[in-house]
Amino acid sequence: MPSAWMPPDGELAFTSSYFVNQARNTLTFQINPRLSGSFRYAQLYDVSPNADGEVVDFRFDRSFSLQYRLLDEAGFRPAVVIGLNDFLGTGFYRSEFIVASRQIAPDLRLTAGLGWGRLAGVGGFSNPLSVLGDRFGVREARSSSQGGELELSNIFTGDAALFGGIEWQATDRLRLVAEYSSDDYPNEDPYTFVQRSPVNLGLSYDVSDNLRLAANYLYGSELGVQLTYAVNPADPPNGAGIEAAPLPVVRRTALAAAQSWDQHRADYRADQIRADYRADQISTSTAEALAGQGIGLLSLQVAAGTARTAIENQDYTVFAQAVGRTARVLTRTLPPSVDQFEITLVERGMPVSVLTLARGDVEDLEHDLDGVWSGLTRTQIADAPDPVQPAPGLYPRLDWGFAPYLIPSLFDPDNPLRADAGIDLFAGFEPAPGLIFSGVLRQRVLGNRDEADRASTSPLPRVRSESNLYGAAADTTIPRLTAAWYFRPGGNLFGRVTAGYLEPMFGGLSTELLWRRGTSPIALGAELNYAVQRDFDQLFGLQDYDVVTGHVSGYWDMGNGYHTQLDVGRYLAGDWGATFALDRAFENGWRVGVFATLTDVPFDTFGEGSFDKGIRLSIPLSWASGQATRDTTDLVIRPVWRDGGARLDVDGRLYDVIRPAQERALADNWGRFWR
């Protein structure tokens, strides 16, 4: 039963429930305080897809739902929520509702609502909205069998029915619910699921802040269980982090006294503050101290009271923290004659922004109550288009290592959850800043993705619908082997050229240009690619299919953490269209977003799902562990992955590479400067 209660803003919850022949898995995200969206994957056994029709063994159903809170609870007024279930799917759960909930006693909440569609199965009566027009009286059956079509003309039509319930918060953790349900489960086999009464009873128990377990006695005949795991990105388990404390700032007056410290301060000497400042020693001691902080020093030049450094942020999700740690190190290693620090942030060999700070401000504001705001206003941040001049001996450089991998494969009706796991060997060779030769050698250790043998029935060039063949062909593969060049064509401009085996299914050449001013919410980009389809064994072979693709992209940082992106152009199957994406990005690195692509491929040609859409999540490891690391876990969940609207999955697209190092992101997160 829906209710008008909504979780806190930003909460992401995964719910898994099971009762008589059906398992439902739902991912719900509170997009903003009033709007909530869900994606549900239901596995239904012994159902008749057309109510009262033939019973089939199973049906796996994907659907999207939205709920919006119209009114808040206040005074005598209840909270009112309006919802659309399964508005973009195959219609199993298609329903709309309007529901009101109110707390009638400190631990008692009453809910009552009106439902249409699937929620009007029990006790339905003619639609009260018929007063607005005759068309509200009759609900038409879905005209599409492919799913994925938005048929909004049907909403709130047909019979309506009442539902309601009462919830009692018995203790801090235990809650009891009794509800009158208006859903009569028309698709379930009446022999396996007998509904004796429309009254459901349930109890739920909060095992912890994140985990809730529930058991329900449904329709007087069946028992069901449910598990919900919720996280709120805005509430990290380790607060602001438990990473190692930063080095204390050293004042220049203290440096001068360094050589005459008495025995009590012997520990200061142990932290390697140098009182002698030979030029070669400054660079070495600074590089060592920064390396200890997870920051790479690319160059250091001291001239006329200013120290110019170029650094690579290796470990910090938030770049402002890398800047602050660098400033602290510089106060310890540079001679007192240096008054000003210029710190350039370099990503993939491209200098992105340069920050100018006065050493005196760093000394004075370390323990100032308002150190964050004062520090930010006294720092100048500018674009840094001039190439990096690295210290001699740093380049060429080689980096390599091993890492485990896990690749899931979802929603195949033969087995909805498959995965492969194994080891990756990655290597990168950089002869000069911005020129990166890199590759990954992947060895599968165990997994069942090779069991996926559903042949593609797509009439389009099979650019994505044969992904199962790529997963099955070989145990040792080369997912990516590229030569990439990142450069700054000019002020506020960033460029990339990548060539080689760009992704598991395609190789070729990818070029990109991005314009983004550090303070601007808008960015514009253009990408032009030549893609050749790779052999299924993901080694060096190529297939016959090749295509020129490209997009013009607009990015808009709307503020409050909402970002939108629009890409218009040509996709891998040769189709033309546009992709719209909406993401909610949290300052700590979490991103939750949805995307959809509409192209000139007709819905029937596309096949099941009608058009490409999905949900994407990016979870920073530093949020979960509290330690300093830039690693993230990225997930893309597509209900169906077919050939229309397919984009090249090339690594290193510029917007996400440079955005965290530009002024807007630095200023928004300046709170971490002093961490």
Next chain:
Amino acid sequence: MRTGLLCLALLVLSACAQPVAPDLRGTITRARLDTVTTPLLLAEIPAQAAQATLIPWGENVGENVGQNVGVVTWRTGDNVSLAFAAGVIVATRGLGDDLMSADVTGTVQALTTGGVGTGGVGTGGVGTGAAAQYPRHHSYLDGENQTIFRSFLCQMGAAVPEQINSFGLLRDVSRRVETCYSLEETIENTYWTGSDGTLWRSRQWLGPRLGYMTTERLVL
């Protein structure tokens, strides 16, 4: 057979039992402290069941903390740092919900000028019987790296002479309790200072999730 299974079960259970963390305080003895020549501080945070000894790491003397009182930063062996101004906590790092910065000029002033009970008649002028109120501010970071402030109105209580036992060494100190009020909570910080102004022991509030921390100066 049955007793065999029972023994096996007990063995497994005992292996699964969590080892109890050794109490740090219990391992410190006066004899060991007398051999230490570098400054040493003991800090305990009951809410996190954390205890550690700290050594000095850095000092920043400047006007920003008022009265030219320096801020001294101390460090634990596992890279948690605590920063104090005249013994009053002003910042922590590495504890999670860290105190990012604090304005404790009022507290430091109240501790160093003595107030009621010392200095005699004529000190401070008006109302020597009533303690003056002063503000205190703390700053923290929320989950999205934005600074949040908590402000209090505090007053320092009268000094009460007391004798404390610091691992076998008896010290004559004066205990003062600072009571701070805000809309969300009321906190009480306790300071045990020696006659020369050294803060030998304290119990200070770090934040809503960390709660109170007790510090004890082991070696000066």
